[in-house]
Amino acid sequence: xxxxxxxxxxxxxxxxxxxxxxxxxxxxxxxxxxxxxxxxxxxxxxxxxxxxxxxxxxxxxxxxxxxxxxxxxxxxxxxxxxxxxxxxxxxxxxxxxxxxxxxxxxxxxxxxxxxxxxxxxxxxxxxxxxxxxxxxxxxxxxxxxxxxxxxxxxxxxxxxxxxxxxxxxxxxxxxxxxxxxxxxxxxxxxxxxxxxxxxxxxxxxxxxxxxxxxxxxxxxxxxxxxxxxxxxxxxxxxxxxxxxxxxxxxxxxxxxxxxxxxxxxxxxxxxxxxxxxxxxxxxxxxxxxxxxxxxxxxxxxxxxxxxxxxxxxxxxxxxxxxxxxxxxxxxxxxxxxxxxxxxxxxxxxxxxxx
Amino acid sequence: xxxxxxxxxxxxxxxxxxxxxxxxxxxxxxxxxxxxxxxxxxxxxxxxxxxxxxxxxxxxxxxxxxxxxxxxxxxxxxxxxxxxxxxxxxxxxxxxxxxxxxxxxxxxxxxxxxxxxxxxxxxxxxxxxxxxxxxxxxxxxxxxxxxxxxxxxxxxxxxxxxxxxxxxxxxxxxxxxxxxxxxxxxxxxxxxxxxxxxxxxxxxxxxxxxxxxxxxxxxxxxxxxxxxxxxxxxxxxxxxxxxxxxxxxxxxxxxxxxxxxxxxxxxxxxxxxxxxxxxxxxxxxxxxxxxxxxxxxx
Numbered sequence: 001x002x003x004x005x006x007x008x009x010x011x012x013x014x015x016x017x018x019x020x021x022x023x024x025x026x027x028x029x030x031x032x033x034x035x036x037x038x039x040x041x042x043x044x045x046x047x048x049x050x051x052x053x054x055x056x057x058x059x060x061x062x063x064x065x066x067x068x069x070x071x072x073x074x075x076x077x078x079x080x081x082x083x084x085x086x087x088x089x090x091x092x093x094x095x096x097x098x099x100x101x102x103x104x105x106x107x108x109x110x111x112x113x114x115x116x117x118x119x120x121x122x123x124x125x126x127x128x129x130x131x132x133x134x135x136x137x138x139x140x141x142x143x144x145x146x147x148x149x150x151x152x153x154x155x156x157x158x159x160x161x162x163x164x165x166x167x168x169x170x171x172x173x174x175x176x177x178x179x180x181x182x183x184x185x186x187x188x189x190x191x192x193x194x195x196x197x198x199x200x201x202x203x204x205x206x207x208x209x210x211x212x213x214x215x216x217x218x219x220x221x222x223x224x225x226x227x228x229x230x231x232x233x234x235x236x237x238x239x240x241x242x243x244x245x246x247x248x249x250x251x252x253x254x255x256x257x258x259x260x261x262x263x264x265x266x267x268x269x270x271x272x273x274x275x276x277x278x279x280x281x282x283x284x285x286x287x288x289x290x291x292x293x294x295x296x297x298x299x300x301x302x303x304x305x306x307x308x309x310x311x312x313x314x315x316x317x318x319x320x321x322x323x324x325x326x327x328x329x330x331x332x333x334x335x336x337x338x339x340x341x342x343x344x345x346x347x348x349x350x351x352x353x354x
Numbered sequence: 355x356x357x358x359x360x361x362x363x364x365x366x367x368x369x370x371x372x373x374x375x376x377x378x379x380x381x382x383x384x385x386x387x388x389x390x391x392x393x394x395x396x397x398x399x400x401x402x403x404x405x406x407x408x409x410x411x412x413x414x415x416x417x418x419x420x421x422x423x424x425x426x427x428x429x430x431x432x433x434x435x436x437x438x439x440x441x442x443x444x445x446x447x448x449x450x451x452x453x454x455x456x457x458x459x460x461x462x463x464x465x466x467x468x469x470x471x472x473x474x475x476x477x478x479x480x481x482x483x484x485x486x487x488x489x490x491x492x493x494x495x496x497x498x499x500x501x502x503x504x505x506x507x508x509x510x511x512x513x514x515x516x517x518x519x520x521x522x523x524x525x526x527x528x529x530x531x532x533x534x535x536x537x538x539x540x541x542x543x544x545x546x547x548x549x550x551x552x553x554x555x556x557x558x559x560x561x562x563x564x565x566x567x568x569x570x571x572x573x574x575x576x577x578x579x580x581x582x583x584x585x586x587x588x589x590x591x592x593x594x595x596x597x598x599x600x601x602x603x604x605x606x607x608x609x610x611x612x613x614x615x616x617x618x619x620x621x622x623x624x625x626x627x628x629x630x631x632x633x634x635x636x637x638x639x640x641x642x643x644x645x646x647x648x649x650x651x652x
Contacts, residue, residue: 191505198504198511199475199518202464206472209461216421216455218447218476218558223497231501335463 083237123237168251271331
């Protein structure tokens with residue numbers, strides 16, 4: 001029997017309903033704090049973890065539109081760019097500001113959070129403006145519009161003095177830490193899982209399955225698609241904001257079409273509709289180039305291949321996708337979550353809500 | 355096809371105001387093709403009407419006009435007295451018109467229960483047609499706030515989920531599908547998929563139910579059960595029902611009034627017995643040659 005991956009479990013829980021919403025936070029925050037302090041050693045590990053986290057946020061949020069709602073957005077890097085530049089710009093402007101009633105470090109984090117939310121809000125607003133006209137229509141229009149949007153943003157930034165043109169923005173205070181990044185990873189996964197299991201998520205699944213039927217059953221398909229898109233754009237903006245605060249410089253080259261496609265590949269590889277699939281695929285695809293670098297470095301004495309990993313990365317993604325389409329067209333997990341496909345002898349998570 | 359000489363029985367004018375669903379001279383044209391001409395229909399609560407006609411007669415087009423999928427080129431459609439021309443299908447559904455599809459359109463990867471819950475849930479949405487900018491903003495704010503409730507698992511959200519589940523479970527039980535509750539819709543046998551579509555339509559709490567060939571692909575036994583079921587649904591849910599069906603036995607067996615379409619035109623309307631002996635109907639179904647060789651209407 002197929003497992004009902006999309007239904008909410010009705011089984012009674014030991015946790016009182018009022019606490020159920022907060023409990024994951026109570027568990028997660030100390031864990032993240034521990035994680036954060038354990039990582040102060042290596043700069044490269046810190047950087048890599050942050051990149052992994054940012055990619056997870058991007059993939060999981062894109063999965064809400066491309067996976068759950070069945071639309072096809074290929075401009076996620078554009079929304080990330082909006083978030084990165086707005087958040088980075090905000091932080092640059094507030095660089096000299098300190099909240100006097102807080103210790104410096106805490107003040108910085110509060111300002112960082114403000115900048116992130118500004119970036120997220122700006123990206124969400126862009127998502128709304130892009131989504132409203134293009135999501136009224138069915139089919140490939142969204143893909144075309146989002147593709148255009150990504151390029152417009154990149155070209156716009158490239159020609160705007162305030163955003164440093166092609167040179168990019170530098171000197172953004174490096175407020176970010178893996179702890180902060182993974183706090184947002186946690187939030188986006190929680191939000192995506194809760195959404196998937198809620199009545200709103202069901203409406204999104206319904207749109208994915210059959211838009212005509214969903215509309216006929218009273219689902220305001222345009223409204224739902226736009227809300228999903230805004231939601232997804234917000235988290236892309238947050239991811240961009242985080243990114244801007246741990247890389248030394250952000251420039252238009254970081255938000256190209258290739259970047260968008262990378263995120264799409266993560267979602268497709270993980271399985272369209274699977275949050276944990278996007279999560280796992282994002283980790284895998286981010287670490288893959290690093291793995292290749294080490295591997296080639298160990299194999300060839302010259303290390304020429306190792307230096308060219310960034311160039312051979314894309315053909316390898318392509319190859320990976322072809323193999324995937326042939327052997328497992330639904331992606332790693334399909335629409336299921338990791339706990340639905342784990343071997344039986346492993347303790348399983350209860351299906352449904354995160 | 356003969357000229358439209360005999361006038362078709364008009365829709366009773368006295369009951370117009372009480373009609374749950376009424377069309378007024380609806381025509382629809384696709385380019386040069388007239389898919390539907392001067393289509394009139396009136397459905398009251400408790401009605402069980404049939405819509406028949408040869409293939410391509412415009413039956414499904416009529417359904418699509420009634421549910422807002424197509425906009426009429428001429429004429430008007432009223433739901434409970436409200437003119438719905440120009441409204442979207444989901445808005446018309448919220449006004450109380452639900453349908454099933456000729457070629458089953460379930461949410462295939464969703465469980466039977468979730469299929470019904472989607473329809474149940476949609477009914478809690480605010481009616482959004484013809485609103486001012488202020489009301490639209492308020493509505494948008496309400497919709498976004500609703501998402502936050504889901505993300506925070508507020509008690510009101512959980513109460514709502516439990517209510518939806520109970521409602522959907524009840525409908526599955528009515529349609530005899532309780533044992534399929536957690537199975538994906540695509541794994542259900544054909545007859546059960548048809549019944550699940552009806553359960554889903556009922557989930558949207560309609561006042562008028564439009565069934566597009568509900569018996570297609572069913573065996574004789576299932577068809578007989580379906581006839582009983584449709585009558586029961588009409589009585590229990592206080593519905594007006596309109597059925598498109600090719601199976602004459604079923605249509606003649608349950609419908610009290612039948613409208614016959616051919617090439618988009620209404621060629622007959624009346625009780626089953628009248629329609630069955632109507633010359634034009636026989637002509638449309640069996641052709642001129644049949645009438646010639648058999649010497650007139652049966």
